[in-house]
Amino acid sequence: MRTAKTIILYILLIMSAAVMVFPIFYAFMISFMEGREVLGGRIIPQSFTFDNYMSAFERVPLLRYLWNSFIVSLAIMVGQLVVSSLAAFAFAFLTFRGRDFLFFLFISTMMIPWEATMVPNFMTVQKLGWLNTYTGLTVPFFALAFGTFLLRQHFKTIPIELYEASLVAGISRFRFFWSVVLPVSKTSLVTLGIYSFLTAWNMYLWPLLVTNNDSVRTVQIGLKQMQSQEISTEWGVVMAAVVIVILPTLILLFAGQKRLQSGLTQGAIK
Amino acid sequence: MKKPMMLLFFCLLLFLSACSSSNQPSSSEANGEKQNQSDGEKTEVIFWHAMGGELEPVLNEIVDEFNKKQENIEVKPIFQGSYEEALTKFNTVAGTKDAPAIMQIFEVGTKYMIDSGKIQPVQKFIDEENYDTSQWEKNISNYYSVGGVQYSMPFNSSTPVLIYNKDVFKEAGLDPEKPPMTYSELKDAAKKLTKGQERYGFSILNYGWFFEELLAVQGGHFVDQENGREGNAQKAVFNSEEGLRVFELIADMYKEGTYYNVGTNWDDIRAAFQSGKIAMYLDSSAGVKAIVDNAPFDVGVSYLPVPDNVERQGVIIGGASIWMSAGIEEETQKAAWEFMKYLTTPEVQAKWHVESGYFAINPKAYEEDIVKQEWEKYPQLKVTVDQLHDTKPTVATQGALISVFPEARQKIVTAMENIYQGMDPKQALDRAAQEVDRALEVANKKQEN
Numbered sequence: 001m002r003t004a005k006t007i008i009l010y011i012l013l014i015m016s017a018a019v020m021v022f023p024i025f026y027a028f029m030i031s032f033m034e035g036r037e038v039l040g041g042r043i044i045p046q047s048f049t050f051d052n053y054m055s056a057f058e059r060v061p062l063l064r065y066l067w068n069s070f071i072v073s074l075a076i077m078v079g080q081l082v083v084s085s086l087a088a089f090a091f092a093f094l095t096f097r098g099r100d101f102l103f104f105l106f107i108s109t110m111m112i113p114w115e116a117t118m119v120p121n122f123m124t125v126q127k128l129g130w131l132n133t134y135t136g137l138t139v140p141f142f143a144l145a146f147g148t149f150l151l152r153q154h155f156k157t158i159p160i161e162l163y164e165a166s167l168v169a170g171i172s173r174f175r176f177f178w179s180v181v182l183p184v185s186k187t188s189l190v191t192l193g194i195y196s197f198l199t200a201w202n203m204y205l206w207p208l209l210v211t212n213n214d215s216v217r218t219v220q221i222g223l224k225q226m227q228s229q230e231i232s233t234e235w236g237v238v239m240a241a242v243v244i245v246i247l248p249t250l251i252l253l254f255a256g257q258k259r260l261q262s263g264l265t266q267g268a269i270k
Numbered sequence: 271m272k273k274p275m276m277l278l279f280f281c282l283l284l285f286l287s288a289c290s291s292s293n294q295p296s297s298s299e300a301n302g303e304k305q306n307q308s309d310g311e312k313t314e315v316i317f318w319h320a321m322g323g324e325l326e327p328v329l330n331e332i333v334d335e336f337n338k339k340q341e342n343i344e345v346k347p348i349f350q351g352s353y354e355e356a357l358t359k360f361n362t363v364a365g366t367k368d369a370p371a372i373m374q375i376f377e378v379g380t381k382y383m384i385d386s387g388k389i390q391p392v393q394k395f396i397d398e399e400n401y402d403t404s405q406w407e408k409n410i411s412n413y414y415s416v417g418g419v420q421y422s423m424p425f426n427s428s429t430p431v432l433i434y435n436k437d438v439f440k441e442a443g444l445d446p447e448k449p450p451m452t453y454s455e456l457k458d459a460a461k462k463l464t465k466g467q468e469r470y471g472f473s474i475l476n477y478g479w480f481f482e483e484l485l486a487v488q489g490g491h492f493v494d495q496e497n498g499r500e501g502n503a504q505k506a507v508f509n510s511e512e513g514l515r516v517f518e519l520i521a522d523m524y525k526e527g528t529y530y531n532v533g534t535n536w537d538d539i540r541a542a543f544q545s546g547k548i549a550m551y552l553d554s555s556a557g558v559k560a561i562v563d564n565a566p567f568d569v570g571v572s573y574l575p576v577p578d579n580v581e582r583q584g585v586i587i588g589g590a591s592i593w594m595s596a597g598i599e600e601e602t603q604k605a606a607w608e609f610m611k612y613l614t615t616p617e618v619q620a621k622w623h624v625e626s627g628y629f630a631i632n633p634k635a636y637e638e639d640i641v642k643q644e645w646e647k648y649p650q651l652k653v654t655v656d657q658l659h660d661t662k663p664t665v666a667t668q669g670a671l672i673s674v675f676p677e678a679r680q681k682i683v684t685a686m687e688n689i690y691q692g693m694d695p696k697q698a699l700d701r702a703a704q705e706v707d708r709a710l711e712v713a714n715k716k717q718e719n
Binding site: 036040059126131208212213214221224225226228229230231232235 | 316320321322323325326327348349351353355359362366368370536537540541544545554556560561563564565566626
């Protein structure tokens with residue numbers, strides 16, 4: 001009876017896995033195909049060539065874009081971790097007037113879609129002269145309500161007595177934050193880190209808005225650049241670039257999957 | 271333990287400031303033509319475009335050649351996303367120092383750009399130099415000329431054509447050299463070409479442009495005020511007899527099962543054609559070459575079909591033109607003008623036509639050797655040019671001029687989808703016209719304020 005259950009469970013799992021993986025698999029296969037094979041609706045290419053990969057690198061400065069994307073995503077990740085963890089610490093441990101009100105005000109910003117604030121953000125960045133800089137690409141994303149919320153929920157699980165004891169013992173707040181709170185919350189931090197890195201990696205509209213040349217452009221713009229309007233797009237080349245672009249995110253996912261999973265579910269239950 | 275955190279923090283700050291300062295030169299380089307001028311160096315002309323994919327290398331090559339020939343001007347082409355995205359981006363910086371000297375805008379953005387007041391009509395330079403615009407293809411430059419003023423420089427232009435599969439024409443017993451020219455011929459051919467669910471006779475992409483073209487080819491207008499060229503359009507008039515004929519054609523064929531609805535994606539309709547799912551469809555002339563290259567069968571290209579007993583008027587051009595920014599240094603504008611002139615020379619246009627599939631603005635380009643060779647290889651390309659040459663320069667084929675074009679196109683798409691749902695063609699068309707009326711009204715009010 002139990003084995004039958006397991007078998008059914010695994011069959012279902014395999015089926016859903018196949019459904020999930022198919023688009024990526026298909027993209028991978030297209031990256032080896034010629035234009036006529038793609039449009040002809042083939043799933044497996046007739047022959048495997050790396051021509052598409054070669055032309056992907058020739059057509060746009062892909063390496064430059066990858067490097068830019070990496071820097072931007074890394075900066076946003078570190079920035080969000082620093083800002084969110086410090087803010088979460090304040091909301092979780094410090095007592096001051098209007099704390100809960102401030103916190104809910106802060107959280108309610110999650111309801112405002114990012115697109116709604118895009119224009120004012122752009123104006124600010126433009127006035128500051130941050131167009132075409134890494135600063136303009138990253139700084140607007142440092143404060144993240146979701147991250148603060150996630151970390152605060154985790155920090156709340158640390159007994160407040162511990163904090164009081166540390167104050168009595170004469171340990172500075174920052175010391176407590178650094179050597180007690182952060183190590184305990186590793187899972188949440190890793191989750192948030194991966195989450196913000198992936199989100200930043202996939203950004204398209206903002207980088208397109210604030211960059212006017214190739215110097216700091218990110219890889220998602222490069223992907224768009226390979227597609228044409230009105231005339232046929234060479235999907236083989238685009239998919240080759242896509243495969244290259246998703247590699248870092250896949251590696252990150254595989255490496256941090258366990259933590260990401262436990263971290264996210266933890267946040268969900270609380 | 272305290273140190274690493276601080277270190278990390280400092281690293282981040284240092285890193286960001288280092289990055290931004292290291293990029294400062296490049297950013298001011300991109301925007302500041304002034305700097306270079308005061309140094310007595312090359313005048314930099316920033317050229318924003320939306321030519322992605324295979325078009326970008328072609329454009330870059332043309333620009334490189336220009337830069338090599340010039341001593342004082344450096345043109346920098348920069349990709350800015352799709353036409354829509356590029357226009358949005360231009361809006362955010364228009365009139366400031368970050369604005370590019372040359373901007374590529376799609377044809378339906380023409381009215382919008384004129385109204386924006388942030389551009390310099392190229393007519394000024396044409397007058398100053400007595401530049402001869404008669405060397406341009408009249409049917410193309412007409413579109414971008416309003417009230418006798420040439421606003422922008424035509425650049426990449428295309429028209430729609432009927433594309434068909436010659437192999438299945440033979441299989442169905444049709445003459446592959448005699449494609450359908452009228453609606454009844456089209457219907458007949460589609461009936462013979464259809465094979466149940468396996469193959470459909472005909473298809474049109476759900477895209478407003480094709481409707482506009484099918485309207486213009488019969489001489490129908492899209493909006494009042496002479497297609498919006500005599501004044502601000504107040505009302506949509508595409509729900510006329512001409513417009514209804516187009517919608518009835520689609521509705522009839524769809525009911526008969528000879529018409530296939532592919533949706534709104536250009537690549538989908540091409541894939542359907544390549545895999546033999548549809549035998550005939552409408553496509554942009556710019557896409558012809560890639561279709562011929564990719565198809566595993568013989569591809570035929572022909573003129574747009576017209577209703578029976580209606581005189582053929584011709585086609586409106588699509589694509590994009592290039593605009594000059596206002597509010598930038600005069601020297602930069604002059605440099606930009608030099609580049610625009612270079613773009614329209616027969617040699618450059620010949621190269622552009624051959625490698626991109628877009629029309630040559632300068633008809634002399636068709637006499638260049640590379641074009642002749644290309645036409646021998648792809649006789650289909652010549653058909654597209656002939657269709658343009660046969661066009662009668664009327665208000666209908668000049669194309670409508672309204673600022674809410676993207677919205678109007680969306681309404682047409684909705685109307686087409688309504689037909690597939692079984693709505694009466696007349697009702698669908700009237701509803702679309704009403705909605706466009708409303709959009710026009712709002713736009714006109716906005717402009718008055």
